[in-house]
Amino acid sequence: MSSRQDEVPKLTPTSERARRPVIYDVTRIVTRALNAAPNGIDRVDFALARHFLARNERVRGGLICTAIGPRLADPDLALETIEGVESLWREDGDAEEDDVYRSLVAALRSKEFAGASPTRARKAPDLLFLQRNWRAMSRWAPHLGRPLREAPHGAIYFNVTQFLVDRSWYMRWLTTRPDIKPVFFVHDLLPIEAPEFFRAREALLHPRRISNICRYGAGAIVGSHALAKRLRQYAAENGRPDLPVCVARLPVSPCFLTPAEPPAALEGVNYFVVCGTIEPRKNHLTLLNAWRELALGAAPPKLVIVGKRGWLNGAVIEILERSVVLRPHVIEAGGLSTPGLRRLLAGARALLMPSFAEGFGLPVAEALAAGTPVIASDIEAFREVGGDAIDYVDPLDGRGWLQAVRDYSTPHSPRRRAKLERNKAAISDSDAFIAKIDEFIAEL
Template identity: 85%
Template sequence: MSSRQDEVPTLTQPSEATRRPVIYDVTRIVTRALNAAPNGIDRVDFALARHFLARDNSARGALICTAIGPRLADPDLALETIEGVETLWREDGDAEADDVYRRVVEALGSKGFSGASPTRARKTPNLLYLERNWRAMRRWAPHLGRPLRQAPADAIYFNVTQFLVDRSWYMRWLATRPDVKPVFFVHDLLPIEAPEFFRAREALLHPRRVSNICRYGAGAVVGSQALARRLRQYATEKGRPELPICVARLPVSPSFLSPAEPPEAFGGVNYFVVCGTIEPRKNHLTLLNAWRALARDPAPPKLVIVGKRGWLNDAVVEMLERSVVLRPHVIEAGGLSTPGLRRLLAGARALLMPSFAEGFGLPVAEALAAGTPVVASDIEAFREVGGDAIDYIDPLDGLGWLQAVRDYATPNSPRRRAALERNTGTVAGAEEFFAKIDEFIVRL
């Protein structure tokens, strides 16, 4: 891979980046109002939307898919929608205000059998915020905006989520505006590389998305060198070996950079956290099988599963719903806020990430930034994010995961202490992330 194409030199006048108009695609953002909590793509999307939409009017713009196709949208309305959704998600609030977090704390502090039903802490909808966000979404429904021919000359069109990028009718306008430079954030190629972990439809659509990115894109942004190499190979196969690629490591939320203490209610409870949607690629089954064995120990630790239920997860859901052995020791936390996750990580023995494959691994970066030890799969993405700070285990090594949990749960664990000493706390900052992207797009 050519370093010239993947490295972004420092500009002599960085302020040039702020003067090039950027048309930010907000189509996916306005669909997130009724989701309980953000995922990794949401975090990147919202951060970049704020970055680009907060500029002065001459350098900002928005695009949304309407009933008559993609149109220029009102950037102020887009910012208002973002603020409403983030309020619903409690991204800047206090963990104690999060009902999911409070129920997890209660479950962790409980002793003995948890009852006939599994311990599943889910978000209780806040009707006031839901109504507010629903009104905001209804405002978008008749929003026909302005024709794309009115887009500023030599603008950047930025699509961070690949939403609708698989549709040729959605991309067609770019052929009529060759002066507009499309830039796409590519989060991963996993539905192409490992389709067995995804719904059949997703494995069909993702190749179309990435092919359109290679066809129309003036540039692409990725979060890791590993993904840059794989995207370069894919682009070469599609006839675009020269596609400019910017590597900008994903930043963590400021929440994970600030000190936090676990609740006193935990009373020294041993627990671990796994973070991610419950779907086959995340490999929750290996951890649940380990916990079945741990349940026979005199004082087994607890496992908090942070993430909603996704797809192709029947075996995991069956264990969660029906296993009497697991019920006292495993807690589901769907819709947990970022402040809530930060507080949980503060008291966790470790973050466990047994994934088979990842595009980046944002929870790993968040845990390391928070000073929490990480035990993770020995895969390329995690190696790039965590380096020597992570305790690596093969995702298929069930006995290895079982032993790691037992070792980390031991009081004054030497293995855990060694992991803490290896963690230097080095993380990518938001300013560096935005600066790399700004410098990249101004050169296109």
């Protein structure tokens, strides 16, 4: 049976119940100004930051790491920075305004053999973009804020990204303010559970983060019941069997909930999408091996890799850079906007997610919300997100992935049609997500 924290809360209008002051940690969020596009953690961070920083003065506040340590930040300045970065990211724009999306469409339509270098659709360096984003971030450099002793009594300190949580000097102020209740969003335990997929330093730092969350936390929020179970076990092993844990399913961007026609320019184009940073946990290698065989057949499909190049990915990058066989059929796309991804998914045969492990799997939820079929690894996180709406393949089953892509490539594929008819996964929106967190905080 689910705990009370896992139940869907009965929503009460905000004006009808007193809300506790929340000090929202904006340290990481202001550093994102130099990134060309948001990732999944960014989207969660920005959604919650907008919610908590836009409230009235009595119940809102910010915290940022300064040259002299963590200090209270100006919430109006933080909110202005967030809105500025989001406007530069084109989160509410049109896909046709996105240079990366337009480059992708051109590459997918091309019937010519690719040139000497692999096809990569990337956001071109934009001096104005960099200047504006740099100004958005650099304005925080001289910001020293106010001392933490001025924080409202009994406030919630909310850290959504675990940024700097591994540093004892950053967390120490909480020992001087025992009235403050720290709440942390835990996105995954993967660097602890599967350190081989991460840089050695990350595998060292993440246990420190989670241990500090267990030590200081008045509560933790996670995106799935599977992660909640593992976090509770880890907390119990680290002396916090009583750590309250709230499950709040990550929301998809509203644009994925809006019906969209497949791009007319891509009508009849047979292509698949895989979404995620190019790193070993995402298992791009299995797809590239499948595409190597597909490329030897007639009219092979194209594969669009949406995501930047990450870490420990030497073998994948070597294939992408040097494989003449794959070059006409595989396209990298870095810096694609959210509207661009939405339009791309509308015409795709399927989203492919062959990951070995995930904390949640936001691209899966986005694709299902958009009505795009999903072929994904048979792992616990994906089963919780998609239930029987997903076509599951073992991440190690290369032949199974090859066959699935072949089946979905066939016009009017029975296998694909069957999943389209069952694409009824429960998708969370921002309102339900934030309401669940508000309720959890109010009860601490």
